[in-house]
Every structure is written in structure tokens, then in C-alpha cells.
Amino acid sequence: MIRRVTLPLSDDVVFDEIVDVRAPVEYAEDHVTGAINLPVLTDEERQKVGWIYKQESAFNARKVGAALVSKNISQHLEEHFSDKSKEYSVLLYCWRGGQRSGSMATVLSSIGWKVFVIEDGYRAYRRHVVERLEEQVANAAFVVLNGYTGAGKTLVLQAIEAQGGQMLDLEGLACHKGSVFGGDPENPQPQQKRFESLLFDSLSDFDLSRPIFLEAESAKIGRLNLPNTLWQKMKSAPVIEIDSPRQARADYLTKDYEEWLGDIERVQATLDRLRGFHSHQRLAEWKERTERGEWNALVLELLEEHYDRRYKVGGTGHFQVPSGKVKLDRHDSASVARCAEEVIEKGMALSFGEPLPC
Structure with missing residues (x-):
């Protein structure tokens, strides 16, 4: 049985796994969280079919594409699906819920498995993320942590998360520490x-009526842009400053970047990026x-x-003047x-408009 479904999914749409049948390069750019990639066309095969479509004809492209898709689905059946039970069910999608997901759905359904296909495919998921993310940000009670580097x-x-608080780790999601020294070649940015x-996934897990703590960031983390709605909300959110002495910050950063700092060539190349700010x-x-x-x-x-x-902490930069300050000497x-x-404690008070505890 094949059932086409729309987002958000209704409660009766129950499946064992999500399968993205698009090419690996499409999957790498973005995908439904939790989905595995079982492409019916590889990156090279997709390019080949596209070339035939443009240079020869749609008929020839469909003929070649069908052969390639059949070959790849057969391989997935022999490998990934070989141990699935009769009760197995799956949610499929491609770029627009068309031929690629339809081909996989037809084969899996003919075996006897329950198959769901996302109507309009990844495009529907992307619209859902953009719309819901804007709603989440509008309804969230953010509290920004500001403070000098380190x-x-x-x-x-x-530590807030460990104590049961809600925190949005923008640098963790972006795989970047936010400064010129913040990139990690072994863990590239998404x-x-x-x-x-x-x-979107992170905010979906939160209770939006409770404060969500996040770090003051620029509009760009590495090469990634914060969504403008989030950036604007952060700029107007209440701020708590983390006040730490410079030497303590230097000690912490030296330890935190210990492995990175050992790469002299990389550090010196990064220092060269400061030429516009400091003398030779x-x-x-x-x-x-x-x-x-x-x-x-x-x-x-x-x-x-x-x-x-x-870096301005006192409200003369992008963010509000700190409503409170917390010392962190070590x-x-x-x-x-x-x-x-x-x-x-201070963040809860700020969220509910109460006086800050002394």
C-alpha cells in the first residue's frame, strides 16, 4: 500500500525509518533529520540523465534513467532491505515526491510493505522548516549570554543544560567557534x-514558554548566516553578561584550543588574516x-x-545592555x-519580568 502524506505528519503515520532516495549531493546539502540515504540515482548518474534530457530528449532520458533506477533499487533490496520483516513500514521522499520516490515506493509496496511518500518531497520539508522556524523564533523566550572572548x-x-535548563548551542550546530580561529577542518560546517x-530540530524539543539560553553571536558564524528572524530576536532579547578576568580567559582558551594551537603553520596563516587590523x-x-x-x-x-x-559587551554593540552580570573567575x-x-535564576526572572535576584 502506498499512501501520500503531507507535513506536518498526522499521528497515524507510523513508520520504521525514513529513506531519502535523492542523490548523495542532495542529501548532504540537507535532509529530513533521521533519514538515511538510499539513492536511486548516484550523483554521476543523475548528471548523466540530466545531460541526456537536455541534449537528446526526455524520452531517452527516461529510458536510461529507468534502467539505472531499477539497478540501484535492486541493489538496495539485496542489501538494506533484505532483513526487513513483513511488518516493516517506511517513509520515502525525493526532491518533489515524483518519479524517484514513486519508483522506490512501487517496488516496496509490491513486496507487501506499507509505504508512505511525502507529498512534494524535500521541497515540502524545506517549506515546513522555514515556516515553523519563523514561528518558533517569534514565540521563544530567549536570554542571551554575552561576555568577552573566552x-x-x-x-x-x-552547565545550564546539565542542570535542566534549555540552551541553544549555535556554535555547536554550526561546527564553528565563532572567531577567526574558530573553524575545524576535521569537522566542517554543514x-x-x-x-x-x-x-528547527533543536527548537522543536524546547518548551517555548521557558527561557532558552544562547550565546551572543554575530549574524554570521563562520560561513553560515543566522536566520534573520533569529538574529533580530536575539538583538532585542534580555542579556546576562558572563564576567571573567582576562588572564582566566587566556588560560581557558589556551587549554580549549590546545590541539589547534599546536599546528604552527595553521595558526600563522590565521594570524595573517589580521593584517588589516595590526602592523606587520x-x-x-x-x-x-x-x-x-x-x-x-x-x-x-x-x-x-x-x-x-x-567586542562590545555593554550594549553599545548589537545586543541590549546587560540586565545582570555573573562572575566567573575560574x-x-x-x-x-x-x-x-x-x-x-536571573534568566527565569528576566523571562517573567521579575526583579533580578541580588
Whole structure:
């Protein structure tokens, strides 16, 4: 049986797994969270069929495409579906819920499995994410954690979550720490659409009537843009400042970036990106520190001469003037936990318009 369904799914749409039958490159750009990729056309095969469609005829493209799709579905039957029981059910989709998902659905249904197909495919999912994400952001009670670079905002967010609070880890979702040094080649950033789907998934898990804590970020994290509705909501949200001494911040960042800082070539290449802000002599001095392994001194000077001078915490930048301040003199687990507890207390008060606890 094949049943076409629309989003959001009704409660009677019950399935064992979600299968994205699009090409791997389409899946990598974005997909329904939890879906596995069983392409009926590979990236190369999809390009080949498209070329035939444009250069020869739609008929020839369909003929070649049908052969390739049949071959790939056969392989999936022999491998992925070989151990599925009679009670197995699946939710399928392709780009627009057309021929690719229809081909897979026809074969699986003929075996006797229950098959659901998303009407209009991924396009419907993308519309659903964009519309719902805008609604979620409009209804959310955000509390922004601000503070100078290295204050430990991410640590505090993690401790808030551990204590039962709600936190939206924008840097974690974006796979980037938000600064010029924040990228990780071994853990690349997702595509923009995937990032927005991850935001939607995270907000879907929250109680929007309770405060959601998140870190003050720029409109762009690495190469990813925050959705404008989220960015505007953050700028108007109440702010709590995490106040940490510069040396404590330098100590924390040196440890947090320990593996990264060991790559002298990469650090020096990143320092070169600061040419528009600092003299050649100063950059040369910082590079000499990398060669001598003086990482803590380098981080301390970068904080003092670059980051702290360019980052505004007191409300003169993008965000509101902090409604409260919480001290974090050290970044050990006990200190961070105490800080998180105080932030939660202040955040609850701000969300309900109550006076901040002293």
C-alpha cells in the first residue's frame, strides 16, 4: 500500500525509518533529520540523465534513467532491505515526491510493505522548516549570554543544560567557534539549509514558554548566516553578561584550543588574516611566539590588543545592555556550575519580568 502524506505528519503515520532516495549531493546539502540515504540515482548518474534530457530528449532520458533506477533499487533490496520483516513500514521522499520516490515506493509496496511518500518531497520539508522556524523564533523566550572572548559562555551553556535548563548551542550546530580561529577542518560546517534544519530540530524539543539560553553571536558564524528572524530576536532579547578576568580567559582558551594551537603553520596563516587590523611588526612578533611555543602569552595579547578592543559587551554593540552580570573567575567545573545556577535564576526572572535576584 502506498499512501501520500503531507507535513506536518498526522499521528497515524507510523513508520520504521525514513529513506531519502535523492542523490548523495542532495542529501548532504540537507535532509529530513533521521533519514538515511538510499539513492536511486548516484550523483554521476543523475548528471548523466540530466545531460541526456537536455541534449537528446526526455524520452531517452527516461529510458536510461529507468534502467539505472531499477539497478540501484535492486541493489538496495539485496542489501538494506533484505532483513526487513513483513511488518516493516517506511517513509520515502525525493526532491518533489515524483518519479524517484514513486519508483522506490512501487517496488516496496509490491513486496507487501506499507509505504508512505511525502507529498512534494524535500521541497515540502524545506517549506515546513522555514515556516515553523519563523514561528518558533517569534514565540521563544530567549536570554542571551554575552561576555568577552573566552569568558566561558559555551561552558556555562553546557552547565545550564546539565542542570535542566534549555540552551541553544549555535556554535555547536554550526561546527564553528565563532572567531577567526574558530573553524575545524576535521569537522566542517554543514550547508546553510542543513544548519537551519538543525535549528528547527533543536527548537522543536524546547518548551517555548521557558527561557532558552544562547550565546551572543554575530549574524554570521563562520560561513553560515543566522536566520534573520533569529538574529533580530536575539538583538532585542534580555542579556546576562558572563564576567571573567582576562588572564582566566587566556588560560581557558589556551587549554580549549590546545590541539589547534599546536599546528604552527595553521595558526600563522590565521594570524595573517589580521593584517588589516595590526602592523606587520606586531604580526611578526606574534608569529615568533608561536615558534617559541608561547601560547598563553600569545592568547593573552590577542585578547588585549584585538578581541577585547573590538567586542562590545555593554550594549553599545548589537545586543541590549546587560540586565545582570555573573562572575566567573575560574573555568573549573565547580565554578562553571555555580555560574550556570545563577544565570538560570536571573534568566527565569528576566523571562517573567521579575526583579533580578541580588
